[in-house]
Amino acid sequence: MLKVDSIEKGIVLDHIQAGKAMQVYQYLNLDHLDCSVAIIKNVKSNKMGKKDIIKINDTIDINLDVLGYIDPNITVNIIEDGMTIEKKRLELPEKIVNVVKCKNPRCITSIEQELDHVFKLADRESGAYRCIYCDQKATHSQP
Structure with missing residues (x-):
């Protein structure tokens, strides 16, 4: 079984439609970050069957409109001290x-x-x- 460590402080993009993680990575320019970024593809999901997850080991400004445009079902989890302190639900931006x-x-x-x-x-x-x-x-x- 694949084990990806939890992060202490950062952002987890969850419920990404399976196969769309690289598109999200490119749209958000995550390749320009100077921190760890983990892309986990085709994770089993009770709700979705399969999903992708992106873990960013730092708090950064994320363009929620971009995410909402790509996939409004993505959940943005803000992590501090290893705990989720905020969950943001997206929708299609106007x-x-x-x-x-x-x-x-x-x-x-x-x-x-x-x-x-x-x-x-x-x-x-x-x-x-x-x-x-x-x-x-x-x-x-x-x-």
Whole structure:
């Protein structure tokens, strides 16, 4: 059995849809951190069947909107002194900024390089986002 030590202080991202841990890792730029980051894939879960978990051995600012966009079922656990002191539940954010880029070549964001890529939640049921400038639908792909 695989044993990953518990952390004393940091963040545990739990209930990540199986196979999405690397996407979360990339979106949050966890490769730039100077602390231990453990990615545990395909963990057995009573609720989900299988899930991924990411443990970050430090307290950092995490963009909850990015996480909510990737997978609103992720649970963010804040750990201090080896204990969970706070659990944050996510939901689809109303707006995401510079999380995904607009793919429309005629969009103003393609011409104005310094313009933020802003998408609004268009349909909560399907998780669809649309560019505020050109109404292009955002796709869930790599950052």
